[in-house]
Amino acid sequence: MNNHEELIKQWLKDNRARGTRFLQILVQENSTRGNESSAQAVIIEKCRQLGLNLDIWEIDRDELKEHEAFCCDRQGFEGNPNVVAVLKGTGGGKSIILNGHIDVVPVGDEKNWEHDPFSGHIECGKLYGRGSTDMKGGTAALIMAVEAIIATGIKLKGDIIFQSVIEEESGGAGTLAAVLRGYQADGAIIPEPTGMKIFPKQQGSMWFRINVKGRAAHGGTRYEGISAIEKAVLVIQKLQQLEKNRNIKITDPLFNSIPIPIPINIGKINSGEWPSSVPDLAVIEGRMGVSPEETISAARGEMAAVLDELNQQDDWFQENPLGIEWFGGRWLPGNLEVDHPLMKTLSESFVEIKGEKPVIEASPWGTDGGILSNVGNTPVVVFGPGITATAHDANEHILLEDLFAASKIIALTLLKWCEVSE
Amino acid sequence: MNNHEELIKQWLKDNRARGTRFLQILVQENSTRGNESSAQAVIIEKCRQLGLNLDIWEIDRDELKEHEAFCCDRQGFEGNPNVVAVLKGTGGGKSIILNGHIDVVPVGDEKNWEHDPFSGHIECGKLYGRGSTDMKGGTAALIMAVEAIIATGIKLKGDIIFQSVIEEESGGAGTLAAVLRGYQADGAIIPEPTGMKIFPKQQGSMWFRINVKGRAAHGGTRYEGISAIEKAVLVIQKLQQLEKNRNIKITDPLFNSIPIPIPINIGKINSGEWPSSVPDLAVIEGRMGVSPEETISAARGEMAAVLDELNQQDDWFQENPLGIEWFGGRWLPGNLEVDHPLMKTLSESFVEIKGEKPVIEASPWGTDGGILSNVGNTPVVVFGPGITATAHDANEHILLEDLFAASKIIALTLLKWCEVSE
CATH class of the missing domain: 3.40.630.10 (Zn peptidases)
Known part of the structure; x- marks a missing residue:
């Protein structure tokens, strides 16, 4: 041999x-x-x-x-x-x-x-x-x-x-x-x-898309609209918090040297068509990591729960709830x-x-x-x-x-x- | 008559x-x-x-x-x-x-x-x-x-x-x-x-474009990159603060019933190409209001000053300074x-x-x-x-x-x- x-x-x-x-x-x-x-x-x-x-x-x-x-x-x-x-x-x-x-x-x-x-x-x-x-x-x-x-x-x-x-x-x-x-x-x-x-x-992972609604207005009277970009910042902050909470729970020693075992990556944001208009839609796309010990659907449930929370907490989102779409890539x-x-x-x-x-x-x-x-x-x-x-x-x-x-x-x-x- | x-x-x-x-x-x-x-x-x-x-x-x-x-x-x-x-x-x-x-x-x-x-x-x-x-x-x-x-x-x-x-x-x-x-x-x-x-x-106004750099990485190891979207959120927050500070100074009674006399409207943001990559560039576009009492160049100076501040405060921006471009529309x-x-x-x-x-x-x-x-x-x-x-x-x-x-x-x-x- x-x-x-x-x-x-x-x-x-x-x-x-x-x-x-x-x-x-x-x-x-x-x-x-x-x-x-x-x-x-x-x-x-x-x-x-x-x-x-x-x-x-x-x-x-x-x-x-x-x-x-x-x-x-x-x-x-x-x-x-x-x-x-x-x-x-x-x-x-x-x-x-x-x-x-x-x-x-x-x-x-x-x-x-x-x-x-x-x-x-x-x-x-x-x-x-x-x-x-x-x-x-x-x-x-x-x-x-x-x-x-x-x-x-x-x-x-x-x-x-x-x-x-x-x-x-x-x-x-x-x-x-x-x-x-x-x-x-x-x-x-x-x-x-x-x-x-x-x-x-x-780690498994999957892609998500979150649509954040706003209300358009002229930028000079922007207080008459609702900026989808400002609302998207709230969503980004919520996702950052979710990522933190999910990773605290990972204790498998194989993950010991990985700073963020199951990251939530916000890979794309697109909002607005015109510098002097208040944008009425922001689209956030990203990738959510799935732990080897959890199922795809359990991870989706956690994401849905925090968006629901935001929908409850924010007056605008109560009327214009955030929608999530699982699209494109998904890796078991x-x-x-x-x-x-x-x-x-x-x-x-x-x-x-x-x-x-x-x-x-x-x-x-x-x-x-x-x-x-x-x-x-x-x-x-x-x-x-x-x-x-x-x-x-x-x-x-x-x-x-x-x-x-x-x-x-x-x-x-x-x-x-x-x-x-x- | x-x-x-x-x-x-x-x-x-x-x-x-x-x-x-x-x-x-x-x-x-x-x-x-x-x-x-x-x-x-x-x-x-x-x-x-x-x-x-x-x-x-x-x-x-x-x-x-x-x-x-x-x-x-x-x-x-x-x-x-x-x-x-x-x-x-x-x-x-x-x-x-x-x-x-x-x-x-x-x-x-x-x-x-x-x-x-x-x-x-x-x-x-x-x-x-x-x-x-x-x-x-x-x-x-x-x-x-x-x-x-x-x-x-x-x-x-x-x-x-x-x-x-x-x-x-x-x-x-x-x-x-x-x-x-x-x-x-x-x-x-x-x-x-x-x-x-x-x-x-x-009110006068003008358009701006701010390029926010990041460092690309795979979304699964996003801690190895720098998210241009996360960095753009810092810029957005800074612009919101600037808008507040500028408007406190407006005392002309003709503006009394206007909630934000000279708004800074963030009209567009585009960042990222791929949900599972860390985005390496975010482009923010917007419109800055100019008071009837100030000049275009004075207003530009205030914007430049806060971006410089951010360039000093943030380690990443020290190495990768924010750039501002005044493009497109400008109204005296x-x-x-x-x-x-x-x-x-x-x-x-x-x-x-x-x-x-x-x-x-x-x-x-x-x-x-x-x-x-x-x-x-x-x-x-x-x-x-x-x-x-x-x-x-x-x-x-x-x-x-x-x-x-x-x-x-x-x-x-x-x-x-x-x-x-x-």
Whole structure:
């Protein structure tokens, strides 16, 4: 066995430039929502070269829409396929899903980026660009691990099911489609940007939209109107209080080092059309974290309760109650036992490569792991090389050293989990 | 003289339906910014029928742009002309400008309107629609007054210079263009929606834009970012405090019944692109009122000072200072003596028609009067039939009774001010 591990480690050491170049090409293809096709083409071409069994299909909204885990406001998937590529095992070993999402979030204010957001610029051991960390770096680590096994001629007993899915950033319709297409396994690794931490538990999350009404008036007699912006400030303050109250209750030690275990992020506000009019509508959009121990509906209930409270406390809201809408993205929480065999195998491989124990925590954000585990009955660990802090940020980047280490750790895990066929 | 007045009053009484219909047609033409042409066509056709000397021209940005009172972010004026129509006097009397703006503000959230915003719907003596009050109703009162004089065969000594201008809601480029084209007079009436009050002083105002920076991050680790929305709340609170401090200092009795003499209206906020990202930029836009006794630059200085204060107080703003931009609309304040002859003439006519003394106040909003008086050296009174509270609001409407009364008061004022040529 040691021989196989050494072969793999050596190949990965010798092929760093190859892995780096692959990630660079992947980052250079802008794959924001609705534009995933060209990055998927890079994935498909690579899988074809590796001789994997490819399954490429466009999501059929009609097939998925009745499923209770389906949560997606996108109408068309034409031209932007899901990709699954299987390395069939010789039989008898445990199977594994390696799941990465190809979609990336928008770039934000481009002025905050030092380089073009899709440059793939490399400097001081870091590769920059939208998606480099979240999570094309993770996907590159998966591909390198699989390529190492194939290139060294090692045969495994269990199947490796590599998935490059769309829609993770918007509610997981891509992974749901893969699960409903029949892809399940004895375990799964999702290399989201954990900064090399291992996350057996994953925070769930969901998006909300709150409509805050005002009454329009001329700005010069603004006292004759009701500013939707001023009213929205009350809502923001209430949400901040709710976030505080919910997080005080989180006592799981896996959350110990996370400042806000289940955040309520206010991601958007839009109000007003004209500087000198009192705005009559403010729309707040955000993301509410869901604890691994709670249900989606319990979390929604807490949000509804504080908005009801505000509706009671404020004269204007009594007449013009706040409405909440749960739309777009929703990620089910995940909750794997810390001593699950997959956790043990991954942790051992981590120690072998890094020479130290891994940090085991709860993930501060939702992933497609909730769908894989809850709908697909597949035990999921989230572990990857990207840097949490730079995900969704300007100047997103990844440390290439972490990428190389992660690919080794994942490759060793594959050898042990799927078992080498001698 | 009494005979002329009786003739005028009788004609206006007999032609109420005619005036109502004219206003209705005018309201039915959507004349939001950039779309003023079809409403101006209605005005032009009417002035042509009345035999007025028409001057129709498109504003030439290049001619105006160097003027210090020019304040306009609109590039093209093609197809949306300014209109001036003169009823030449026989000579020897005082001239008067009757100024109305044809542009209307956007309709806001259409769901808040009971009828189509451009319906011109009439019910219970009220005519509804965007612009009915601000200020096509005022313009209709002017036209009715002029038509009454012409229809009754009365000749005046002084010139009546009727103006239907664009761009009032965005900084007054239309009136500035008319002034620079040479239109000046011994007095001016602007029938903005004062609710039949007489405003010798006008609040100035100007638009501002404040950029509030944040630092993007994934919403699940929002503590790693800085929310531009949370930071924007601090700015909003600071502006609310500034408004309070500025208004405490206003002691002019003309402002006695105005809850906030010089408001700071926060009309717009836009921040964020994605519910589960920490937003890295919030843009606040609004309108700052300027007291008739202060200069534009003094008011700007007060705003700059409080933002500087915030830049000092807050660690994040120390590194990422707030920037302010004065853009778009700017209306100079106006300040006519309460005992100016035009005030006396208008007040007398008011008493004759209404049988009571007019309410004399300071206008709670800027008008083109600032340009007419400061640049055009023309004494300005603002007085009109529209209802301040419904201007810029959903279900904007005007009381037709007020429209008829205003047209009589203005017509009598014309007889006295311009003098009847026997």
